[in-house]
Amino acid sequence: MKGRIICILALLWGAVGLHPAQAAVYRWVDADGRTQFGDRPPPDRPAEELQLRRRPAPGRDAAPATEEQRRELRQKMLDAYRDEREEKRRAREKRAAEEARRKLACVEAKNRVREYESAAGLYQLQPDGTRRFLSDAEFRVSLQRARDEVKRLCRQGG
Numbered sequence: 001m002k003g004r005i006i007c008i009l010a011l012l013w014g015a016v017g018l019h020p021a022q023a024a025v026y027r028w029v030d031a032d033g034r035t036q037f038g039d040r041p042p043p044d045r046p047a048e049e050l051q052l053r054r055r056p057a058p059g060r061d062a063a064p065a066t067e068e069q070r071r072e073l074r075q076k077m078l079d080a081y082r083d084e085r086e087e088k089r090r091a092r093e094k095r096a097a098e099e100a101r102r103k104l105a106c107v108e109a110k111n112r113v114r115e116y117e118s119a120a121g122l123y124q125l126q127p128d129g130t131r132r133f134l135s136d137a138e139f140r141v142s143l144q145r146a147r148d149e150v151k152r153l154c155r156q157g158g
Contacts, residue, residue: 025050106154113146 023039028047030036041047116122122139123131134142 025052102153106150109146109149109153113143113150116143116146 025037025039026041026047026049027035027037028042028045030042030045036042037050041049116139122134122142124134126132
């Protein structure tokens with residue numbers, strides 16, 4: 001984003017150099033007695049050409065005067081472009097890694113549902129190493145949780 005702003009500013013700065021520094025502005029009074037302003041005087045009325053002072057744009061220095069200043073400005077723009085590209089690359093890599101983790105978790109959740117559906121029963125391993133088999137109600141709750149996990153993780157057809 002920062003790089004785009006710098007690019008746009010540089011293009012605008014270059015375009016300003018192609019146009020006259022300041023266009024004429026005229027002031028006149030129309031038939032209804034109202035003061036009007038325009039870039040061309042009316043053909044049927046006397047108009048006064050206004051001398052407007054041009055203010056520098058806030059936060060902008062004068063155009064680079066030397067080749068060294070132009071080189072520095074060009075280098076800053078190139079650095080900003082490089083930083084923007086790097087930031088976008090990192091964001092893409094992060095999204096790809098997150099998507100890969102989600103897809104792996106989706107496959108694992110689907111496998112868990114298949115195991116639950118084909119199992120004669122489920123058990124919980126107790127601290128003493130014995131197994132406590134789940135009741136039918138507990139089994140149905142565990143199976144539903146596994147199916148919900150598949151829906152959540154495999155939402156994009158993974």
